[in-house]
Amino acid sequence: MAIHVTGSHMHDKVINDKIFKAGAAAKVACERFGTENVVDASIGVLLDDNEKLVSLSTVEKVFRNLPMSEITNYAPIAGLPDYLENVLDVVFRDCRPDAYAKALATAGGTGAIHHAVWNYTDIGDSILTSDWYWGPYQIVAEAFLRKLETFTMFDENRRFNTEAFRVKVEELQAKQTNTFIILNTPAHNPMGYSLDDDEWDGVIEVIKNAAKNKEKNIILLVDIAYIAYCGDQHDCRTFMKKFSGLPENVMVIIAYSMSKGYTLYGQRAGAIVGISSSRAAIEEFDSVNNYLCRATWSNINRSAMDILNIIHDDKGLTEQIETERDGYYQMLRRRSDVFLAEAKAINMPVMPYVSGFFMSVPAKDPEFACEKLFEDNVFTVPMMGGLRIAICGVPFQKLKIMAERMVKVVHLTR
Ligand SMILES: Cc1ncc(COP(=O)(O)O)c(C=O)c1O
Structure with missing residues (x-):
């Protein structure tokens, strides 16, 4: 019998975080095979097409100019x-x-x-x-x-x-x-x-x-x-x-x-x-x-x-941040357009997409498809009905290869 030290409401509470698991596996693959050979579509943060974390420069400028007391105070x-x-x-x-x-x-x-x-x-x-x-x-x-x-x-x-x-x-x-x-x-x-x-x-x-x-x-x-x-x-x-x-x-x-x-x-x-x-x-x-x-x-x-x-x-700063965000919206648009076009060309259905960081591809056995993709150095997240891809983090040049590798696994079952 398992022995618990926690309150009874917390017995057996374990996070099975598939997002961070896929992200960690992608990191290991990058070290082994080189970033250029790995597609990490797991984590929901904006990366540019050089796979660098995006920091809006308007925000950075304001942040760096804050007095220390505003950073440390309650x-x-x-x-x-x-x-x-x-x-x-x-x-x-x-x-x-x-x-x-x-x-x-x-x-x-x-x-x-x-x-x-x-x-x-x-x-x-x-x-x-x-x-x-x-x-x-x-x-x-x-x-x-x-x-x-x-x-x-x-x-x-x-x-x-x-x-x-x-x-x-x-x-x-x-x-x-x-x-x-x-x-x-x-x-x-x-x-x-x-x-x-x-x-x-x-x-x-x-x-x-x-x-x-x-x-x-x-x-x-x-x-x-x-x-x-x-x-x-x-x-x-x-x-x-x-x-x-x-x-x-x-x-x-x-x-x-x-x-x-x-x-x-x-x-x-x-x-x-x-x-x-x-x-x-x-x-x-x-x-x-x-x-x-x-x-x-x-x-x-x-x-x-x-x-x-x-x-x-500040009107100027507001305009600046809007312009920056719009630039990244356009970046997401370019990525989603390409992925949708690739998916269409290879006959792979994609769930309805309007905008944002993520797209989903239906899969018969998402967990299994995801494991298979890991072997092919593509890291996605299994959801109930398919695979989630974080296009926010996948550079433009890796979208085609991601689609081609995905189509090989989405119909598979264990
Ligand atoms: C659907 C959804 N809701 C809410 C959040 C909340 O994010 P945070 O707690 O970082 O503001 C996220 C972040 O990934 C999300 O994907």
Whole structure:
């Protein structure tokens, strides 16, 4: 019998992190065979076509000019007051919904997801997301004694499956007080899909219908981790306007991350943004998230919040960062266009891609296909239905070879 020293809720909790496993294997392969002979499509950070980590120069300039006291000092528990205002501008831009809204600083987007799950679900609840999803959703759910359930993301036309979504929302609503939903859009990880306005209308209709039951609440968490690289920054936010005037038992929460948009992955900064028609619900949101910040990390990285504030308040810097981001959006576009063209030429299906860091290729036995690709020095991440490739980190010149090696394994089974 296994002997545990932990509390019973942590027995047998082990992270099987396939992303870092693939990344570590790629590193070993690079040392053995040379970087030029290895395709590492595992980790979600931006690398340029020389495989160097991208640091936005606007951010670097502002960061290096911060006084030491701003780097080392504590911040208020909820975050710097200016940051809490400015981050609302950065999240919504010109698509602010007509509703109460409040932000608190969190340790990355992960911190926002952590807070939302703990504060808005009960022990034993199920959380709903799409069947292709970012693995940590499940880890956060299970660490807090919740479960993760999924709905089929696409219908036969490769469009968001509103009907499957509705069925699962109704099913969860029948058994728990809060129906907690995570949608990762725009630029979904692992697929790069973004719901369009019609698909969003379908989602809102399902939620409004469910909200007719006033005994129950609907919590919609929208994870926008990749929004900075979605092309037109107005067009990819129009869905946010749809959060205006929702019923008072609907709480929309946006998980915002500075990791990608500011290339500040390791600085651990982001925000949880609550949106509601109810002033009381937003006051409660503020209070419980403050409380949980104190209980979790106390306060977050002050200098990252300064960086957002300084860039936000300076028109020139704002324009500069926009131009830089647009350049990297174009780089991702070139990579995805080439990969899609290669895949088409060799008859390899790719899941619907709109924008972002990742694409996915369906595979019969993803774990096995992934192992086979390791042997061929291509490092991808197995997901439930296929292989995730992080095009953010694969240089242009390696895309063709990656597609050619992938097509040899995606149909294989053990
Ligand atoms: C889908 C998704 N959500 C949220 C995050 C949060 O990232 P961070 O905690 O670094 O802000 C990531 C990062 O990889 C992600 O892929």
